[in-house]
Amino acid sequence: MKKIKELFHKYNQPDTLMVFSSYALKDGDISKQNALAWYTKELLSSLPKSQKIIVLAENVKGNSNKIIQKDNILIIPCWQKRNFCSILKNLYYYSVFNRAKNVLIQFEFNYFGHIFGPLIMLFTLAYLKILNKKVLFQLHEIVTNLYIIRKQINLTNKAALHFFNFSLNVFYKLINFFVDKILVTESSLAAKFKKITGSNKVMILPIMVKSQLQKVEKNEFNHLKNIYKLKNKFVILFFGYLSWYKGIDWLVDIFPHLKKKVPNLTLVVAGDASPTLVGDKHYDHWYANLKSKMKKEKDIIHTGFISNNDVELWLSTSDLLILPYKVFKSSSGPLSWALSYNKPVIFSIPLKEYKKSDDFAYALKKSDLTDSDIFFDLNAKSLANLIQNLKIGQLKKFTKNLAETRSEKTVSTKLLNIFNPANNKKINNNAKSLLLKALRLAIR
Structure with a gap:
């Protein structure tokens, strides 16, 4: 218990990034979770080791629910699909880490395994706004008309389609209201979101391409x-x-x-x-x-x-x-x-x-x-x-x-600059300093 308190104190810092997502602790976990488990692990692993990260992770059935520290990442398995109470447990951790101001939320529909997932997410975002957290919300899928995926969701009733399409638009607009930045992976998805919400908060963060891969013999x-x-x-x-x-x-x-x-x-x-x-x-x-x-x-x-x-x-x-x-x-x-x-x-x-x-x-x-x-x-x-x-x-x-x-370095740097604009200032200041030095040398 003492060790956990020490870890919480260590990670409860203003520059800590809190992340809500499925997270693949082991390779085989991805078969039980979703694509975001792999995506989040790769994205966070690409960030500098000096960046403290807390992951409020899905507790996969069969895995331990113990809190784990891996390098600069504190992993807290605290929620399960189709378990409303466990998902709301995240609210407790957002309050405990009161000094950590930046929150990155990974989201796709059916993430929680039932239709109430979007409602749970809206409730969470409202709570984060009360706590005055800076929220980056990454939407991994954007559908503006459910008719195009009606065969996947088995929804053919016109009245039902109309109702859920209307609900989707309301959901996107509320997301835009509650969060500080919307992250999407492609320009087409950004355009769709902007068309519905008129948002100026949308930024593009493509899926990164790993550069250091093992060669297959x-x-x-x-x-x-x-x-x-x-x-x-x-x-x-x-x-x-x-x-x-x-x-x-x-x-x-x-x-x-x-x-x-x-x-x-x-x-x-x-x-x-x-x-x-x-x-x-x-x-x-x-x-x-x-x-x-x-x-x-x-x-x-x-x-x-x-x-x-x-x-x-x-x-x-x-x-x-x-x-x-x-x-x-x-x-x-x-x-x-x-x-x-x-x-x-x-x-x-x-x-x-x-x-x-x-x-x-x-x-x-x-x-x-x-x-x-x-x-x-x-x-x-x-x-x-x-x-x-x-x-x-x-x-x-x-x-x-x-x-x-879309290299690892390009994408990770972009993410750092999104939730920590001070990085941009440092880069700009360094660039100005180099430019001044070059001018002085040229004058000499």
Whole structure:
């Protein structure tokens, strides 16, 4: 108990960053949590070790609920999905760490495992405003019209859709009222939020691209190719949690037609059911049907959930990453992995919204790629034509160019400057000092 008090005192400082999010303590935890668990861990790990961080983390079933200190990060597992009381327990910690003024909240819908998640979040934000905390709210998905994802959420009643669309708009406006800054990952998402709220608080923080990755040994992926008989095969990879909006069911359905055009094709589906959706009857039925279809196709390999190390191995083994999304409502985590490994990637037409981000559009132009070289319509003919005419060299150049603008250092520095504007002043002062020195030398 004494040690805990000492830790609390150590971290209860004005420059400490408090973070509310799922957090992957172990590699396997991501299979039980959500993509934000991985994202948050990577983002916080990229910050300087001098930056004190408190994570109010999800308490994963089967894990210890002990408070842990890892380097500069104090991890407090204190809330669980579908447990209203445990989520409200966070309010206690926001009060205990009364000197810590900066709070970063990671949010996506269905985060808490039930429909009341957004209401709980609004209540939390109101409390933080009373405490006079500076809140950075990162919205990882923005949907302005539920009609486009009606098949995923199993909502087709027009009156219900109208009601929930209205509620969404109110939610976004209240978020904008309560917080100091809104963080989104792409320009398209920022534009959608601004259109609804008229906000001037929105800032873009892209998913960072890791630069220091372990190289996969040649014998490792040769071994994998031998096990799955991938020699002389063209391997396309889809990985991540399996959801309707990501288009994996469409890809599996058109795969037999695709094989007729590209006979040596193998599809690797490296992912499993979404932990935030498992238990929903509609989703469970959809997923069971998807698994059944994949099992029937001899050239579809479904690995199930894979660890980070296995992601690296499959990326090294595959020839191409595919993102066949039906809807653009959030940035793709697998894309950042592809950028890290300089892996060619192709996108469905709905993902053309990425082009609204200046760095994405510039990377395309710099790589001498047109839309038809990287985007495909959601039909077998269009996808087959793109695969048969791939410009591998230019696609690799594109991933390299985009990776440079979203590097670990660039993104972490941007986050530091957002919640601590003093960093900007230091940078500006240093720049002015260097400029003055240069002028003095020039005069001499």
